[in-house]
Amino acid sequence: MSLRGFSRRRLLGAAGAGTALVGAxxxxxxxxxxxxxxxxxxxxxxxxxxxxxxxxxxxPAQDRLHFVALDVTATGPILRPAVVALLKRWTSAAxxxxxxxxxxxxxxxxxNPEAPPLDTGEALDLPAASLTLTFGIGGSxxxxxxxxxxxxxxxxPPFQRDQLDPALSGGDLCIQxxxxxxxxxVHAVRNLVRSGFGTTAVRWSQxxxxxxxxxxxxxxxxxxxxGFKDGTNNLKAEDTAALDQHVWVPGSEGPPWxxxxxxxxxxxxxxxxxxxxRTSLTEQESLTGRTKGTGAPIGAADEFAPIDxxxxxxxxxxxxxxxxxxxxxxxxxxxxxxxxVDGSDGAGHLNAGLFFLAFMRDPQRQFVPMQSALARYDRxxxxxxHTGSAVFACPPGxxxxxxxxxxxxxx
Amino acid sequence: xxxxxxxxxxxAALAAVAVAGCTSTAAPEGAPGQPGPISVSASDSACDLSAxxxxxxxxxxxxxxxxxxxxxxxxYGAGDRIIGEVENIGPGLTRPLTVEIPQGGTxxxxxxxxxxxxxxxxxxxxxxNAAAAVEGDxxxxAAxxxxxxxxxxxxxxxxxxxxxxxxxxKRGDVPAAQALFPVSRTYWERIEPVAESFGDIDPKIDGxxxxxxxxxxxxxxxxxxxxxxxxxxxxxxxGAMADRLMADVRDLQSRVGGVQLTPxxxxxxxxxxxxxxxxxxxxxxxDRYSHTDLWDFRANVDGSQAAVSALRPIIDxxxxxxxxxxxxxxxxxxxxxxxxRAGDGFKLYTELTPDDTRKMTEAVDAVGEPVSQVAGIxxx
Numbered sequence: 001m002s003l004r005g006f007s008r009r010r011l012l013g014a015a016g017a018g019t020a021l022v023g024a025x026x027x028x029x030x031x032x033x034x035x036x037x038x039x040x041x042x043x044x045x046x047x048x049x050x051x052x053x054x055x056x057x058x059x060p061a062q063d064r065l066h067f068v069a070l071d072v073t074a075t076g077p078i079l080r081p082a083v084v085a086l087l088k089r090w091t092s093a094a095x096x097x098x099x100x101x102x103x104x105x106x107x108x109x110x111x112n113p114e115a116p117p118l119d120t121g122e123a124l125d126l127p128a129a130s131l132t133l134t135f136g137i138g139g140s141x142x143x144x145x146x147x148x149x150x151x152x153x154x155x156x157p158p159f160q161r162d163q164l165d166p167a168l169s170g171g172d173l174c175i176q177x178x179x180x181x182x183x184x185x186v187h188a189v190r191n192l193v194r195s196g197f198g199t200t201a202v203r204w205s206q207x208x209x210x211x212x213x214x215x216x217x218x219x220x221x222x223x224x225x226x227g228f229k230d231g232t233n234n235l236k237a238e239d240t241a242a243l244d245q246h247v248w249v250p251g252s253e254g255p256p257w258x259x260x261x262x263x264x265x266x267x268x269x270x271x272x273x274x275x276x277x278r279t280s281l282t283e284q285e286s287l288t289g290r291t292k293g294t295g296a297p298i299g300a301a302d303e304f305a306p307i308d309x310x311x312x313x314x315x316x317x318x319x320x321x322x323x324x325x326x327x328x329x330x331x332x333x334x335x336x337x338x339x340x341v342d343g344s345d346g347a348g349h350l351n352a353g354l355f356f357l358a359f360m361r362d363p364q365r366q367f368v369p370m371q372s373a374l375a376r377y378d379r380x381x382x383x384x385x386h387t388g389s390a391v392f393a394c395p396p397g398x399x400x401x402x403x404x405x406x407x408x409x410x411x
Numbered sequence: 412x413x414x415x416x417x418x419x420x421x422x423a424a425l426a427a428v429a430v431a432g433c434t435s436t437a438a439p440e441g442a443p444g445q446p447g448p449i450s451v452s453a454s455d456s457a458c459d460l461s462a463x464x465x466x467x468x469x470x471x472x473x474x475x476x477x478x479x480x481x482x483x484x485x486x487y488g489a490g491d492r493i494i495g496e497v498e499n500i501g502p503g504l505t506r507p508l509t510v511e512i513p514q515g516g517t518x519x520x521x522x523x524x525x526x527x528x529x530x531x532x533x534x535x536x537x538x539x540n541a542a543a544a545v546e547g548d549x550x551x552x553a554a555x556x557x558x559x560x561x562x563x564x565x566x567x568x569x570x571x572x573x574x575x576x577x578x579x580x581k582r583g584d585v586p587a588a589q590a591l592f593p594v595s596r597t598y599w600e601r602i603e604p605v606a607e608s609f610g611d612i613d614p615k616i617d618g619x620x621x622x623x624x625x626x627x628x629x630x631x632x633x634x635x636x637x638x639x640x641x642x643x644x645x646x647x648x649x650g651a652m653a654d655r656l657m658a659d660v661r662d663l664q665s666r667v668g669g670v671q672l673t674p675x676x677x678x679x680x681x682x683x684x685x686x687x688x689x690x691x692x693x694x695x696x697x698d699r700y701s702h703t704d705l706w707d708f709r710a711n712v713d714g715s716q717a718a719v720s721a722l723r724p725i726i727d728x729x730x731x732x733x734x735x736x737x738x739x740x741x742x743x744x745x746x747x748x749x750x751x752r753a754g755d756g757f758k759l760y761t762e763l764t765p766d767d768t769r770k771m772t773e774a775v776d777a778v779g780e781p782v783s784q785v786a787g788i789x790x791x
Contacts, residue, residue, distance in 0.1 A: 073773050078739070092499060095481075101526040105483055106493040113492075114675060115787020128527075198740055198777035201769075400501055 045180075046128040049095040051397040053248065053260060056132030057334065057359050058237040060216040062178040065208030065338040066185040067266065067355065068193060069171025069390055070200040072141060080145060082199045084409050089195050090135070090175075091403035094188070100128030103191040120194070123187035129180040133188055135404045136264050136392025141172035147408070150255050152263055152362040153393050159375040161385060168268055168388030171203045176264070176357065182209065204388065206268060208338020208355045215336060221295060221303065224354050225271050225339050226383070228288050229295030232303055233324070235334040246332045246366070247359050257407035260396030265333075265367045267356040268340075268388030274349050276383045287380050289318030319380050322373045331366045334359040353384070363391055447471075448507065451522070453500070454478035457531065458522030464536035467515050475505040480524040486510050486535065487519040494518065498526075513541040550724050551674045551789075558677050558721040559670075562602050565714075566664045569598035573660045577653035580636055580645070589640050593698070593706035593756060596633055599660075600710035601717070602667075603687065604680035609666055615659045619699075631655050634700075641700035674722060678786035681718035684711040685779045693771050695760040705757035708771075709748055715782060716741055722789060729788050733781055740778035747774045 047055045074082035093103040102108050107119025139153045175192055177185040186207075193202055212224045213231030217238050224230040235242050244250070251259035276284070285291055285298060295303040297320065299313040307314070307324055314321050325332045335358045342351040360366040375381060395407050448471035452459040455478035474484040479502050486494045486508070495510035512518065515537045521530035572595035579588035599606065599617065607613045614624065616632045624630070631652055639649045646652075691697040692708040719726070719737055727734045747770060751758045 073777065095499075096526055099526050105485065105496045105498045106491075110487070110491045110493045112787040112791055114790035116783045194780070197780040198736070201773040201776065 044127045045130045046099055047130050047132050049098045049133070050399065050402075053262075053397045054134050054394055055098070055397070056134035056176055056178050057247070057262060057336070057394070058215055058243060059130075059132050059178070060219050060237065061211040061213055061336055062130050062132070062180050063209075063211055064179050064182040064185050065211075065355070065357075066177045066182070066189045066205065067174065067208070067357070068177075068189045068205040069138070069174045069203045069266075070193070070196060071203045072144060072172045072199060073201050074199045075144075080409070083141075083145075083405075086196055086199045087404045087406070087409070090192055091398070093191060093195060094133040094135075094404070097123070097188045097191070098128060098131045098133055100126075100131075103195070120187065120191055122190075123184050126181060126184055126187075129184040131177065131179040131184050131188060133192075134176040134178075134264075134394060136174040136176070136394045137405060137408065138170060138172045138174065138390065138392050140170060144172065148255075150258060150393065152249075152253075152364055153391060154364060156265070156363065156371075156389060156391060157368065159371050159386070161375055161381055162389070163270075163385045163387055164389050165387050168204045170390050171392070173200065174264070174266070174390065174392045182207070206266075206340060206355050206388075207342075208340050210339040212337045212339055212354060213335040215334065224337075225273055225341075225352050226276055226284070226288070228284075228290060228292055229303060230337070230354075231335045232290075232295055233307070233320075233332075235332055242332065243334070246361055247334050249361050253361070257395055258393060262334075262359045262361065262394050263363050264392045264394050265356070265358050265360065265363050266388070266390045266392070267371075267386050269354045269356050270351070270385050270387045271353040272349070272383050272385075273352050279383075286315050287319060287383075289314045289320035315379075317377050317379050319374070319378055322378050323370060328370055328373065331370060333366050333370070353387075359394070448473040451475065451484055451520075452477050453482045453484060453522040453524065455480050455482075455524045458484075458520065458533065460520060460533065460535070463533065464538060465512075466541075467513055467537050467539045468511070468541035470510050470512050470537070472508040472510075473505060474500060474508060474522075476500045476502050478502060478524050481526060483523040483526055483530070484508060485519075485521045485523065485530065486512075487521065489516075491519075512537050515539050550728070554674055554677065554721040554725060555672050558718055559672060561717050561721070562605050562667055562670075562672075565598045565602045566667045569595065569602075570660055570664050572598060573657060576636075577657045580640070580653040581650045583645060585640055585645065588636070589701070592633070592637060592640065592701060593703035596698075596703075597706055597710040597713075599633070600687075600707045601714035603711070603714065604676075604683045605667065605670060605672070606663055608670065608676075609663065612659060612663050612666075616656065616663070619696075632659065634698075637698065637700045674725070674789045675786055677718045677722055678789045681715040681722075681785060682779070682783050684715040684718075685775060685782055687711050689772070689775050689779065693768055693775065698760070702759040702761045703757070704760040705748070705751055709757065712741070712744060712748070712778075715778075719782060719785060722785060726785060726788060729791060730784075733784060733788065736781045737778070737785075740774075740781060744774040744778050747771065 047059055049055060072079065072083060097103055102119035102124070104118035108117050108121035108124050111117060139149045139155065142149050142153070175189060177188045179185040179188070189205065193200075211222050213234050214221050215234060215237055217236050221229040221232050235246060237243070247262050249258045249261050249263070281292060289307070290297055294301070296305055297307045297311075297314065298318075299308070299311045307320055309321055309324065309326060321327055335356070337354050337356045337358070340353055340355050345351045358367065395405060398404070398406075449465065450461040451472050451474040453474055453476050470486075472484065472486075474497055476482045481502070482500050483496060483498045484500065485496045488494050494512065495508050497506045497508045500506050518535045518537055519532050520535045521532045523530035572591065576588060576591040576595040579591055603617075606616070614622065614628065617634065618624065618630060618632055619634050620630050620638065633656065635652050636649065636656065639645050639652070688708050688711045692704045692711065695702065695704050697707050698704045719741075723734060726737070748757075751763070751767070
C-alpha cells in the first residue's frame with residue numbers, strides 16, 4: 001500500500017509531468033495528488049483530502065459512486081454539540097480512508113477482541129483507489145440550527161413532470177464517495193454512517209456504477225444508459241476561469257462560510273430504457289441533438305465541435321439545444337453524474353437511470369432555468385422521470401486541522 | 412448467548428490499559444526509574460526512540476513529528492494488538508502517550524507516516540512485572556451478583572404470569588389469554604439471552620412456526636398458543652400445549668439459579684437484546700399473529716438497560732463519557748416508546764406507520780452502537 005499521498009501544497013507546474021494526473025485533482029491552483037516521480041498503478045492513487053476546495057468536485061471523475069444523504073436525529077440542546085462532535089469524527093475517519101487507511105487506527109482487527117472492530121474491514125488490503133469524500137449541508141439542517149439559508153440554498157421549485165419520492169429526496173447532510181473501486185466507496189460510506197448513529201440516520205443512498213461525465217480534458221467522455229456520450233461540453237478542471245465563473249462561490253457572494261465552496265444539485269433520474277431501446281436511431285439522435293456513434297453534434301464531424309444552434313438539423317427541442325449555455329444566457333454547470341441500475345421495478349423492467357450530480361455557484365440561477373426549460377420542452381422527458389431531488393451546500397476545502405463544516409459552525 | 416472465556420483469563424490477556432493523550436495537557440510522568448517520557452522522533456523515514464526498554468507499569472512517550480506527513484505512533488502487543496496509539500500527529504507537533512503495561516516481555520513500537528502500511532517498527536522490551544490492577548474485581552463481582560438477582564426475580568414473575576396465561580388457555584377464555592399473552596412474555600423477553608444460553612429451552616418456549624427444528628420436535632410454546640388464540644382458534648391440544656409451556660418455564664426457573672454469568676456475558680447480553688429488537692421486533696416478525704411486538708420491544712430494552720446498569724460502576728470508572736451517552740440514548744428510546752402506549756400496553760404493530768418504524772430503528776441504532784462498546788470496556 002502506498003505511503004504517498006500527503007504531498008500537498010505543490011504548486012501547479014512544480015510537480016512535473018502532466019501525466020501524473022492519473023486519479024489526481026487540480027484544484028484552486030494546487031496540483032493535488034501523487035507527485036510526478038512515477039505514476040501510481042490504476043486504483044493505487046490517492047487524492048489529498050485537504051486543499052482550497054473539497055476533493056471530488058473537479059477531481060477527474062472516478063468510475064464508482066456511493067452517495068448518502070442523512071438526517072440529523074439529535075434535537076434540542078444537544079443538536080449543535082452532537083453535530084460538531086460528529087463532523088470532527090467524520091473528518092478524521094474520512095481523511096484516514098482517503099489515504100487508504102482504516103477508519104480508525106487498528107480499526108478492523110488490532111483492537112480489543114471483545115469489542116466490535118472500529119473499522120468494518122471490507123476495504124482491508126484494498127488501496128485508496130482515488131477515494132474522495134465530499135461533504136454537503138442541506139438547507140433543512142440550517143433551519144434546525146437556526147442559521148439563515150444562503151439564498152442559493154433555497155428549495156428547488158417544482159418542475160413539470162417531477163415524480164419526486166420524498167424518501168429519495170432532501171437530507172440534512174450528504175456525503176459523496178467516489179472511487180475507482182466500488183467496495184472502497186461503499187466501505188467509506190458505511191463506516192461514516194455507523195459513526196453517525198445517535199446523531200444521524202440515513203435518509204437515502206444511491207450507488208452509481210459508471211461515470212457519465214468527464215471533469216478533465218484528460219478523460220474520455222463516457223456514455224449514459226441511453227447509449228449516448230454525456231457531458232461533452234462539461235466544465236473541465238483545466239478551465240479554472242470557467243470554474244471561478246460557474247462553480248466556486250466567490251467571497252463577495254456570501255455567506256462567508258461558503259467562500260470557495262459550491263452547491264450540489266442531486267437528481268435521481270429514472271430512465272425508461274425499455275421504451276428508449278424501441279426508438280429508432282434517427283429519433284434517438286434527433287431527441288439528443290448528437291450522433292450516437294461519435295457524439296458529434298448533428299451535422300458536425302467531431303464530438304467537441306461547437307454546437308451550431310443555427311443549424312436546422314438540430315431540432316428546436318433537441319436536448320443539447322435546450323441545455324446549451326447559449327440557450328440559457330451563458331449558464332453552465334459542472335456535471336459529475338453516474339449511471340445506476342437499482343435492481344428491477346417489480347413490473348418487468350430495470351430500475352435504471354442517471355444519478356445526476358452537478359456542482360454550481362448558484363442553483364437558483366443555473367440549475368433552475370436549465371431544468372425549467374428541459375422539463376417543459378425536452379422531448380427526452382418522455383423517456384425519463386425525476387424521482388429524487390436534493391440541494392446541498394458544499395463548503396470550501398479544509399486547511400490543516402480543520403473539520404467538515406467548521407467554517408459554518410464556528411462562524 | 413454463547414459461552415465466553417472467563418473474565419479472569421481476559422483480564423490476564425488484556426491487562427494493558429491505554430490512555431492516549433488526545434489533549435494538550437502537561438507532559439505525562441515518566442515511568443519509574445525514568446527521568447521523563449521516552450521521546451520519539453518520528454520522521455517520514457525513521458522512528459527513533461530515546462530508549463528501547465522500560466520497566467513494567469506506566470510507560471510514557473512523547474512523540475514529535477519531525478517529518479512532512481501526518482503520522483501516528485503505536486505500541487503493539489503480541490499479534491499486533493494495539494496497546495496504545497496516538498493518531499493524527501501533524502508535522503511539527505508533539506503529542507504524549509501513556510500506556511499501562513503490567514507484564515514484562517517484548518512489545519513493538521511503530522511510527523506510521525502517512526497513516527497507512529505497517530509503519531516503521533522496532534522491538535520494545537518491558538522488564539519485570541507490575542501488580543495488575545485488582546480494584547475492579549470486586550465491582551465486577553457485584554455487577555454479576557446484581558444482575559443475577561434481576562434474572563431470578565424476572566424468572567419468578569415469568570412463572571407466575573405464564574401460569575395465569577396458561578390457565579386462561581385451559582379454561583378456554585380467549586380474551587383473557589390474549590390479554591395475558593404479551594404480559595407474560597415481557598418477563599421472558601427481559602432475560603432472553605440468559606434463557607437462550609440453555610440451547611434446548613429457547614426453541615420449546617419461543618420457537619416460531621417456520622423455525623428449523625430437530626426431527627420429531629414439535630412447534631410448541633408461546634407462538635404456538637399465539638397462533639391458536641389469534642388465527643386458528645383453540646385446538647384440541649391447546650390445553651396440552653399450555654401445560655407443556657408451563658413445564659418448560661418451570662424447567663427454566665430450576666436451571667437459572669445455577670447459571671454462573673460472567674461480566675462479559677452481561678455486556679454481550681445487553682447488546683444481543685438490542686439486536687433482537689432490531690431484527691425481530693421492529694420488523695413485526697416476533698409476534699406475527701398477535702402483533703404485540705412493542706411489548707417485547709419494551710421488554711428487550713428493559714433487559715438491556717438492566718445489564719448495562721449492573722455494569723455501570725465499571726463503565727463509569729473506565730469510560731465516563733460512554734455512561735453519559737448510554738443514559739442519553741436509552742432515555743431517548745424510552746421517550747419514543749412512550750408515544751406508542753395504549754392503555755396498559757402498546758399499540759399493535761399493524762397500527763405503526765413506516766415513519767414510526769423508521770424512528771424506532773434510528774433510536775435503536777443510536778443506543779446499539781454505545782451498548783456494543785460495553786463488552787470491550789469490561790474486557791479491557
